[in-house]
Amino acid sequence: MPTILFYLFAILMIAGGVCVVALKNPVSSAMGMIGSFIGLAALLIGLNAYFVGTLQVLVYAGAIMVLFIFIIMLLDLKKEETKEFGGASIAAGVIVPLLFVLIMIPVFQSVNTDFTKLDKKALIAAEAILPESEVPKSSAIREKLKVGQLADVNLIGQKLFTEYNFPLQVVGVLLLVATIGCVTLSKKLHGDEPEGDTDHRMAKTLAKSNAIPQVVSTKDAGDKSEPNSNKSI
C-alpha cells in the first residue's frame, strides 16, 4: 500500500488531464492543465527529483500556461463552442488510447520493482563510493551528501556543464532561433493587408486630406494678412 500523498497527487494529475479533454471552454481547459502540472510536479518531487519538479512548476505551470491563457484571451475563443466533439472522433479518441493502455499492461506486469531507499544512511554510503575523478574532494556535492542531503541541483549542474555542455549550447541556439521565429511570424506580411492594417491606412489618408486644406487655409490667412499689413503701411 503506497502512501496517500502519491495517490492524492496522481489523482489530481489525472483529473486535471480529464478536465483538459472534457471541458468545452478553453479557459477551463487551461485551468485543468495547471492542476495537472502541479500534481505532476508533486510526483516528481516524490521521486527525489526536486530540481525537475521545481522546473515543472516554474516553466510549465508558470510560463507556458500564462502564454496559453494569454493567447486564448487574445483570440476571444468563447464564440465557437457549438461544434466541438464529433461522434466518430469520440469513438476513435476512446478506442486508440484504450488500445495503448492495453499494450502497456504487459509492461506493467513485467516491471514490478520497488525503489531502493535514498535515506540518510544510503546517501552517506553513496558519498564514500563517489569516484574522485568525477566529483572533487572538497565540493558542495560531497559536503551535502556527508550530512545526508541529496545535492540534487549541484549534481545536475555539474553534469550539465561537463558531460552535457555541448547539448546545452545547442539548446541555447535553439531558443535563439525560436525567438527569431516568433518575431518573424508575428510581423505583418508585406503582400496581404489584414483588416486592421487597412483601417490604419484609411485613418492616415483621412488625416492627410484634413491636413491639406488646413495648410491651404493658413496660406490664405497669410495672404490675407500680408495685404492688410501693406495697407497699414
Added chain:
Amino acid sequence: MEPASLTEYLFFSGLLFAIGLAGVIIRRNIIVIFMCLEMMLAAASLTLVAFSRQRLVNGLPDYDGQMLVFFIITVAAAEVAVGLAIIVALYRARKTISTEDLTTLKN
C-alpha cells in the same frame, strides 16, 4: 505505508499520456490540441524521472534521465512559443482556429 513502486508511476504516466492522446484525437480547438500535446510530453518526462530514480549509479539516481527532462522542458517551451505564434498568424489569416474549418489541404 511504503512508497509507491516504479510500476505505479509508470501506470499513471501511461494514463496521462493516453488522456493526452484522446484529447488530440477528440478536440477540434487547435489550442486545446496543443495543450494535450504538452501533457503527453509531461507524461513522458514523468516516465524518464521514474526510471532515473530506479536506476542507481554509485548509490545516487541516474541523472542522465533528468538531464533529458531538462532538455525536453526547454524544447517544449520553444515549441509552445513558435506554435502559438503560428496559431495567431493562422487566426489572423482565416479568422478561425477550429480544425473542422481548416480543410484547405483536403481533396
